[in-house]
Amino acid sequence: VMLNIVGSAVPVSGMALCAACAKVVLAPVAGGVMLNEYLPRLCKWVSRWTPFASVVLVSLICGGVVANNASMWMGNPVVPGVLSLPALILLTVIVTHSLGFAAGYLVPKHVFKFPERTARTISIETGMQNSALAVVLAKSIGADPISYLPGALSATAHSCLGSGLAAFWRVLDSR
Secondary structure, X not given: OHHHHOOOOXXXXXXXXXXXHHHHHHHHHHHHHHHHHHOHHHHHHHOOOHHHHHHHHHHHHHHHHHHHOHHHHOOOEEEOOOEEHHHHHHHHHHHXXXXXXXXXXXXXXXXXXXXXXXXXXXXXXXXXXXXXXXXXXXXXXXXXXXXXXXXXXXXXXXXXXXXXXXXXXXXXXXX
C-alpha cells in the first residue's frame, strides 16, 4: 500500500520488530505485573496519575511527529487541488476509527443483543486502538519519519473521537 501511495516501501526485519515489541510492550507489561504484585500500595498511588501522564506523553509524541512532518501539509496534493498526503491520511484515519466505533457498537447491540453498557464498552475498545504504539515501533526499527505520521494522526483521532463519543453517551444518559 505504501509503495503505491508514497512511492516507496520500508524493509522491516522481523527480528528487529520482535525485539522492539519485546522492549516496548512485553517488558513494561511484565514490569507492571511484578510491581503490582510486590508493591501494590505504590502502584495504587501511582495509578492516580498514570491516565494524565499517558495523555500528556501521547500528545507530545504525536505532536512531535506531526510537527516533524509539517512541511508535508502544504506539499503537493495527492488528489490534485484537494488533498495533501497528510490530509488524506487524516481523512482515512478518521473514517477507519469512526467505522470501528460504529461496528463496535452496532454488532454487539443488534446482532448479539448485548446490553447497552456492554455495546458501548465494546465500541470504545474497538475504536480506540493504541496507535501511538505504531509510532514507537516505527521509530525503534529506524523507519523513515514519514512512516510515523499515520500512527500519530490515528492516536490523536481515536483519542478525540473516543472522548467525544463517551461525552455524548454521558450527556444522553443524564437526560
